[in-house]
Amino acid sequence: MKKSKPEELREVTLESGIKVKPVYGPEDIKDINFEKEIGQPGDFPFTRGIHPLMYCKRPWTMRQYSGFGTARETNKRFKWLLKQGQTALNVAFDLPTQLGLDSDDPFAEEEVGRVGMAIDTLKDLEEAFAGIPIDKISTSLTINPVASVMLAMYLVVAEKQGIPWENIRGTTQNDILKEYIGRGTWIFPIEPSIRLIGDVVEFCFKNVPKFNPFSVCGYHIRESGATPIQEMAYAFEIAAAYIQEVLKRGLGIDDFAGRIAFNFDIHGNLWEQVAKFRAGRRLWAKIIKERFGAKNPRSMVLRMIAGGGGGGLTIQQPENNIVRGAYYALISALSGTQTMALCSYDEAYTIPSKKAALISLRTMQILADEMGLKDTVDPLGGSYYIEWLTDKMEKKIVEYMDMVEEMGGMVEAVKSGTIQREVARQAYIRAKKIQSGEITKIGVNKYEMDEEKAEIEFHPFNPRVAEEQKRKIKEIKKQRNENDVKETLLGLKKAAQSSKNVMPYILKAVKCYATLGEITRVFKDVFGKFEEPIGL
Amino acid sequence: MDRYLSEKTIKVVIAKPGLDGHDTGAKVVAHALKDAGMEVIYTGLHRTIEEIVATALEEDADVIGLSIYSGAHLPLSKKLIEQLKERDIADKIVLVGGNIPQRDVKTLKKYGITEVFPIGAKLENIVEFIKDRLKRKNEKI
Numbered sequence: 001m002k003k004s005k006p007e008e009l010r011e012v013t014l015e016s017g018i019k020v021k022p023v024y025g026p027e028d029i030k031d032i033n034f035e036k037e038i039g040q041p042g043d044f045p046f047t048r049g050i051h052p053l054m055y056c057k058r059p060w061t062m063r064q065y066s067g068f069g070t071a072r073e074t075n076k077r078f079k080w081l082l083k084q085g086q087t088a089l090n091v092a093f094d095l096p097t098q099l100g101l102d103s104d105d106p107f108a109e110e111e112v113g114r115v116g117m118a119i120d121t122l123k124d125l126e127e128a129f130a131g132i133p134i135d136k137i138s139t140s141l142t143i144n145p146v147a148s149v150m151l152a153m154y155l156v157v158a159e160k161q162g163i164p165w166e167n168i169r170g171t172t173q174n175d176i177l178k179e180y181i182g183r184g185t186w187i188f189p190i191e192p193s194i195r196l197i198g199d200v201v202e203f204c205f206k207n208v209p210k211f212n213p214f215s216v217c218g219y220h221i222r223e224s225g226a227t228p229i230q231e232m233a234y235a236f237e238i239a240a241a242y243i244q245e246v247l248k249r250g251l252g253i254d255d256f257a258g259r260i261a262f263n264f265d266i267h268g269n270l271w272e273q274v275a276k277f278r279a280g281r282r283l284w285a286k287i288i289k290e291r292f293g294a295k296n297p298r299s300m301v302l303r304m305i306a307g308g309g310g311g312g313l314t315i316q317q318p319e320n321n322i323v324r325g326a327y328y329a330l331i332s333a334l335s336g337t338q339t340m341a342l343c344s345y346d347e348a349y350t351i352p353s354k355k356a357a358l359i360s361l362r363t364m365q366i367l368a369d370e371m372g373l374k375d376t377v378d379p380l381g382g383s384y385y386i387e388w389l390t391d392k393m394e395k396k397i398v399e400y401m402d403m404v405e406e407m408g409g410m411v412e413a414v415k416s417g418t419i420q421r422e423v424a425r426q427a428y429i430r431a432k433k434i435q436s437g438e439i440t441k442i443g444v445n446k447y448e449m450d451e452e453k454a455e456i457e458f459h460p461f462n463p464r465v466a467e468e469q470k471r472k473i474k475e476i477k478k479q480r481n482e483n484d485v486k487e488t489l490l491g492l493k494k495a496a497q498s499s500k501n502v503m504p505y506i507l508k509a510v511k512c513y514a515t516l517g518e519i520t521r522v523f524k525d526v527f528g529k530f531e532e533p534i535g536l
Numbered sequence: 537m538d539r540y541l542s543e544k545t546i547k548v549v550i551a552k553p554g555l556d557g558h559d560t561g562a563k564v565v566a567h568a569l570k571d572a573g574m575e576v577i578y579t580g581l582h583r584t585i586e587e588i589v590a591t592a593l594e595e596d597a598d599v600i601g602l603s604i605y606s607g608a609h610l611p612l613s614k615k616l617i618e619q620l621k622e623r624d625i626a627d628k629i630v631l632v633g634g635n636i637p638q639r640d641v642k643t644l645k646k647y648g649i650t651e652v653f654p655i656g657a658k659l660e661n662i663v664e665f666i667k668d669r670l671k672r673k674n675e676k677i
Contacts, residue, residue, distance in 0.1 A: 095554075101555075114606055183557050185555075225560055225564075315656050316656065424567070425567070428568070431564045431568075534578055536563060536566050536578055
C-alpha cells in the first residue's frame with residue numbers, strides 16, 4: 001500500500017479555531033502539571049469530574065424535554081416517561097406561558113399548547129403534577145422571564161401535596177441573558193430581569209435549599225451560532241453577572257454557588273466537545289475559587305445537563321438523527337455530565353413523538369447499562385490529545401471571557417447588541433461552511449439522497465387546547481375571590497417597585513389563582529419592556 | 537418602474553412574527569441577502585402582522601420574508617396575505633422560511649405566499665429566486 005506523504009494530509013482546524021496534528025505524544029503534555037491541572041475526580045479543579053466515583057456510583061440523570069397541549073395531556077406523558085425508567089422531568093411550556101401571556105390573550109392566538117403545555121393558573125400546574133410524587137423526582141422548569149412565577153406555582157403544588165419545600169429538587173432555567181442572545185423569550189429590560197433572578201436565588205437559598213435557582217444555558221448560544229469556545233465563555237460571563245447580583249444582596253459565594261447549574265450543547269466534533277467540558281469544569285472551579293473567593297470545594301463544581309444538540313440534527317434522512325443522538329449521548333457521558341437529555345430524531349421538525357422520546361430514553365439506558373460507561377471515571381483522561389486539547393480550550397475560553405470583560409461584562413455586551421451580532425455572524429459563517437461542504441453534514445452535503453419528501457409523523461396541534469384553556473380561565477375567575485386577587489397583585493406591585501424580594505408576594509398571588517398573565521402584567525407595568533437592539 | 541433594470545437596490549424586510557424566538561435562520565438569511573447587495577431591514581422578534589405590514593409599507597420593500605419555527609406558519613401567513621390585500625400591496629414578493637413541513641407548502645402557496653424556503657434551503661437559491669422574480673415582475677410591467 002502506498003503511504004501518504006504528510007503534505008497530502010488534510011489540515012484539521014476545529015470550530016474553535018484550534019489546529020489539530022495527526023499524532024500526539026508525551027511531548028505535547030509535558031508542561032501540564034498533573035496534580036494541579038488534572039488531579040483526581042471529585043477534587044479541585046475537577047477536570048476529571050465533579051464526584052470521586054461519578055457513574056460508578058450512579059449514572060447520569062435521564063431527563064427528556066417534554067410537554068404539550070393541556071396540563072392533563074402532559075401529565076399522562078410525564079407518568080408514561082417515569083414508568084419507562086426516566087428519573088426526572090423536564091417541562092416544556094408553550095410560548096404564551098414562557099412569555100407570561102394567558103391563553104386568552106390575543107397575542108397568544110395560534111400558539112396555545114403548541115410547543116409545550118399551557119399554564120395559566122395554579123390549577124393547570126396542579127393538574128400537570130397530579131399523582132406524581134414530586135419529592136421523589138427532580139423537575140426542570142424550562143422557563144425564563146417568568147421563572148419566578150412558575151417556581152411559586154410549583155412550590156404551592158408541593159405544599160398542596162404535603163411536601164415540605166426543603167425536599168423539593170429541581171431547576172428553573174431562569175437564565176434571561178441567554179434569551180436576549182438566542183431563543184428569544186424575553187419580556188422585561190435587562191436590569192429588572194436580573195433582579196428577578198436574584199430574588200429567586202435568595203428565596204431558594206432560604207427556603208428551597210435543594211433547588212437550582214438558575215441554569216445558565218450555553219446551549220442556546222451555541223445553537224444560535226456561537227463556537228464551542230464562545231458557548232463556554234459567554235455562559236461563564238452570564239453566570240458571573242448573576243453571581244454579582246446575588247453577592248450585592250449580602251449572600252456569600254459559598255451560600256449559593258453550589259446550586260448553580262449549566263446547560264450545554266453537544267453537537268460538533270467529539271473530541272472538541274469532551275475537551276470543552278473538561279476545560280470548562282477546570283476553569284469554572286478556578287473562577288469560583290479565585291475570582292469569587294469561595295472556600296467550599298462544592299461551590300466550585302460545574303454541574304451540567306448536556307446531550308442535546310438540535311443544531312446538529314438534519315431534516316434530510318431523519319433516521320440518521322437517531323444515530324447522531326446516540327453519539328451525542330456518548331459524548332456527554334465521556335464528558336462527565338450530571339444530567340442528560342437528547343434531542344429526539346424528529347425534533348428538527350416537531351415535538352417528539354412518543355416513539356421518538358422512547359428511542360432517546362433507551363439510547364441513554366443502553367449506553368449506561370451495556371457499553372461500560374459506568375465502569376471507570378473519565379476514561380479519556382490522560383490521553384495525550386484530550387489533555388492537550390483541554391488545555392488549549394481552557395486558554396481560549398479565557399481569551400473570549402476577557403473580550404466580554406473588556407466590553408464591560410455581559411450585561412453591557414448584551415445591551416449594546418454586540419454579543420447578538422457576533423453570534424449571528426458566526427451562524428452565518430457556519431451556514432456558509434455547511435453549504436460549501438467545508439463542514440460535512442451527512443445527507444445534507446455528502447451522501448445526499450433523492451428523498452421521496454418523506455414526511456415524519458407530526459405531533460398534531462390541537463386548536464381545542466386554546467378553547468379549553470379559555471374556558472378554564474373563565475371558570476377560575478368566577479370561582480376565585482376577586483378581592484384577594486386584587487389585593488395580592490397590588491401587594492406584588494408595591495414589592496416590585498421597592499427593593500423587596502418579590503417571591504413571597506408572587507406566592508400569595510398564585511395561591512388565590514391570579515393568572516400568570518395578571519402577575520406578568522404587574523411586572524410589565526413596573527419594569528417596562530425590553531427594547532431589542534436590532535442590527536445585523 | 538425601471539427600478540430593477542437600473543439595478544436599484546432590492547429592499548427586503550425580514551420579519552419574525554408572533555412569539556417564536558428562534559431568529560438564527562432569519563439573521564443568516566438577512567446576512568446572505570446583504571452579501572448579495574440587497575438592503576435588508578430586520579424587524580426583530582415578537583412582531584405582529586400589523587407591524588410587519590407597516591414596516592413593509594414604510595420601507596417600500598420589494599420582498600417580505602417571514603421566518604417561523606413554532607409551527608404557526610399557516611395562520612400567520614394567511615393573516616399577512618389578507619392584510620397585504622387590504623392595503624393593496626398584495627403584489628409584493630412574500631417568502632416564508634423556517635420549520636415548514638413539505639405538506640404545508642402547497643397550502644402556503646394557495647394563500648398567496650410566493651415561495652417557501654424551509655430549513656436546509658440553500659442561501660444562494662433564495663438570493664437567485666428574489667433576483668429572478670423581481671426581474672420577471674419588472675419585465676411584465
